[in-house]
Amino acid sequence: MSSQVRGGTRWKRFAVVMVPSVIATAAVGVGLAQGALAASFSVSGQEFKVSADELVGQNFVQYGSVATGKDLKGKDMAAPVAVSGFSEATITNMCQSVVTPDLPFGLGSITLQLNAGTGKDKVYAKDLYLDVSQLDADAEFKNIDIGVAAGSLKKDRPGSIGIQPGTQANPYGFSQRADEAKLSDVRQQAWATTAGTFKLPDLSLKLHKGVKECY
Template identity: 75%
Template sequence: MSSQVRGGTRWKRFALVMVPSVVATAAVGVGLAQGALAASFSVSGQSFKVSTDKLVGEDFVQYGSVAVGKDLKGNDAAHPVAVSGFSKATITNMCQSVVTPDLPFGLGSVSLQLKAGTDPKKPVEATNLYLDVAQLDADAYFEQIDIGVAAGSVGKPGIQSGTEKAVNPNGFAQRAKTATLSNVEQTAWATTAGTFKLSNLSLKLHKGVKECF
C-alpha cells in the first residue's frame, strides 16, 4: 500500500471515504464471477473498516463478485467480494475508519474516523444498500433464509442496478426476509445506497493509525 513520494503529489491519493458502509454476512461458499465489476465505479486502492453494535435489514440478498480498481501506486487491482444487499436497513452505533499511509511533509499515516447512530433511538437509516465485503465477524440471525439460490433469482432488491453484466446469474447466492447482525466488525471495498441518513454524525482526522477495530 505504501510507495515513495516526492513533493505533494501523494495528496491526490488522499481520497477519504465519506460514505460509510455496514456489514451483511459471509456467504457459504461464495461463487465469484470471473472478471466482474462489483460496483458501477472503480474502487479506490484502500479498503476500510466498519464496526457496529447492531444492523437490522430487510430483504437480504448476497452473491459473489470482484471489485476492480487501482492500488495506491496506480496499478490495476481486483478484489474478491461478497456483495450484500438490503432494501432497508437500520444501523446502531456505527464506526467507519480508513488509513492513508506515508503522507508527505513528515505527516506519516493519517486516519479518518467517522461515527454515526450513537443514540439507539436514532440509528443510521439506509435504503437500497449494497456492500462489497471482504471480511466479516459478527453474530447473525436470519428469518426465512434460502442458501444456494441462483444469483439471477434472488428477488428483491435483486442484483445491484448497473452491474447485472458483472454477475453470473447461475452463480451461488443466498437470501433472507430479514437479517439481524450484532457485534459487527467488517472490512470492505465499497458501498452504495439509494439513501443514507446519518444521525449524530461525527467525522475526525487523526495522525497515525486509529481504526474502529
Template identity: 70%
Template sequence: MKSQVRGGTRWKRFAVVMVPSVAATAAIGVGLAQGALAASFSISGQEFKVKAQTLEGTNFVQYGSVDAGKTLDDKAFAAPVAVSGFSTAYITNMCQSVVTPKVPFLGDITLRLEAGGEGAKDPDQRVYAKDIYLDVSDLKADAEFGNIDIGVAAGQLNGGNKNKPGIQPGTPADRVYQNGFSQRAETAKLSNVEQKAWATTAATFKLPDLKLSLHRGTDAECYKG
C-alpha cells in the same frame, strides 16, 4: 430451491468471505473478462473498516463478485467480494475508518466517521439506509436470519419482483453469473459487527449525530485486525 424448513436461522460468530463462485482466485480473470464487476464504479485502492453494535435489515441478498480499481501507486488490481444487499437497514453505533498510509510529512492518517451512537436508546437515532449494497471482503458478527434460502441462483434472487433487491442495479444482466451461488433472507440481524469493504452504495443514507475526525497514526481505527 427453497429451504424446506422455514423460520429463523441463528449463526454464532458469522464469518463471511463468501467467494464460492466468481470470487475464487482462479475465476477472477474470468470475472474481469466477462465484466462481472460488483461496484458500478472503479473502486479506490483503500479498503475501509466498519464496526457496528447492530445491523437490522430487510430483504437481505448476498452473492460473490469482483471489484476492480487501482492502488494508491496506480497499479490495476481486482478484489474478490461478497456483495450484500438490503431493501432497508438500521444500524446502531456505527464507526467507519480508513487509513491513508505515508502521507508526506505526516505519516499514516486515519479518517474516522461515527454516527448512530444513541440508536440503542432512541430508534430514531439509528443510521438508516435504503437499497444499500456493500462490497465486503471480510465480515465477523453474530447473525440471525429469518426465512433464509441458501444456494439460490444469483439471477433469481428477487424472484422477478423488482421491489426486492437482486443483482446490484447498473450491472448488465448479460455480464453476471446468473446461475452462480447466492443466498437471501426476509430479515437479517447482525450484532457485534466488524467488516472490511471496498465499496458501499445506497439510494438513501441517513447518519444521525455524524462525527468526522482525522488522526495521525492508526490507533483511531474502528477496530484492529
C-alpha cells in the same frame, strides 16, 4: 423458518466459498471479461473498516462479484467480494475508518474516522449494497434460502432487491437471501458501499494522526 449462526467463523467461510462462484474455474480475469463487476464505480485502492452494535436489514441478499479499481500506486487491481444487499437497513452506533499510509511532510499514517447513530436515532439506509471482503458478527436470519442462483434472487420473493442495478454478477453463481437479517457486534472490511438513501444522525468525522481504526 428462522436460521441462526453464532460468531464470525461461518461468515468468513461463506466469503471464501463465494469466490469460486465469481471466478468459476478460471482466474479473476475471466470474471472481469464476463462483466462480473461489483460496485458501479472504480473502487479506491484502500479497504475500509466498519463496526456497529447492530444492523437490522430487510430483504437481505448476498452473492459473489469482483471489485475493480486502482491501488495506491495507480496499478490496476481486482478483489473478489461478497456483495451484501438490503432493501432497507438500520444501524446502531456505526463507526467507519480508513487509514492512508506514508503521507509526505513527515505526516506518516492518517486515519479518517466517521461515527454516526450514536444517540437515540439510528443510521438509516435504503437500497444498501456492501462489497465485503471479511465479516464477523452474530447473525440471525428469517426465512433464509441458501444456494440460490444469483440471477434468481428476485424470483418468488416480493420486495427482493436482487443483483445491484448497474452491476453484474454470474447469474448461475451461489447466493443466498432472507426476509430479514439481524447482525450484532459487527466487524467488517469492505471495498465499497452504495445506497439510494443514507441518513447519518449525530454524524462526526475526524482525522487522527497514526492508526486509529474502528476495531
